Amino acid sequence: MVDGYDWRRLLNTSESKSRSDTSNNRIQFSSIGGWGKDNAKLIVIWTFEKSKSDSFPSKSRPGRKTKKRDLSATVKSYDLYLITPEDNCIVPWTEKPSHSDLVKMQWTQKWHDILKKKAQKLNKLHYNSPIKIQYSFKNIGGIMRLQYEIKNYKDLPPCPDDLQELLAPQLDLLIGAELRLWKDLSMYPNGPTGWLDNNMARWEQNNIKHTGILNVKLHGRGWRKYPDFSKGREDYWTGFAIDFLMGKEILFFEELGGHEKGADHKLNFKNE
Secondary structure, eight states, rough: TTTTTTTTEEEEEEEEEETTTOOOEEEEEEGGGOOOOHHHHHOOOOOOOOEOOOOOSSSSTTBBBOOEEEEEEEEEEEEEEOOGGGGGBBOOOOOSSOOHHHHHHOOOHHHHHHHHHHHHHHHTTTTSSSBESSSBBBBBBGBBBOEESSSSSGGOOOHHHHHHHHHHHGGGGGGTOOOEEEEEEETTTTEEEEEEEEEHHHHHHHHHHOEEEEEEEETTTTTEEEEOOOOSSSSSHHHHHHHHHHHHHHHHEEETTTSSTSEEEOOTTTTO
């Protein structure tokens, strides 16, 4: 990052990512469309200690198994990074079709192979840029996508000291937070009630997933319910939960709810 960067004036959004303390340092970022050439972005990497379900037989892909779902989590730590245009740490997409055209096209194996060669060429050309184009081009619904990733998030540009000092007292409030989901599925035949655990996850896999109620125990406080949290059906709901809590519990972060490409929170430093 360039010394003396005026982040108070130029920094408007943040992207939040979560990882397990047992996983590697690879991070998948948002769509290329969410990385403007002239915009700075704060990156918040949260590390969890997670309890996860077993893998279950997949209903949509016979003969295969599901990914392991989040059951509960404890927030262990976070890391802050600041991406600015001057860093040149992002591989640009300069090939055809353009990103705006590509995301309107249906995925095919032929297009996958073409795009992979183009992405490999660009990643090699910009070898000094740690944020690379990912070699996965199929989005939900079979539409194509372009996304970024980094093999080791610790290679990102560090957050400046004054920004770290401003945000740390707020973000520290979420260290040690315990996240659980309470679900009442008794309205369904043989539906269980209680904390989301492996048996309930198995029942949901075979029947229907329910959002439940997010319960959070912040460090030094009792359990608190958040009935307006709506992502309890997701396999990796703990990442959505930390985004939700950032918007609810700490200053400077306003959750965008997925309404802005490449950003999880709007930043507001007016009342610092």
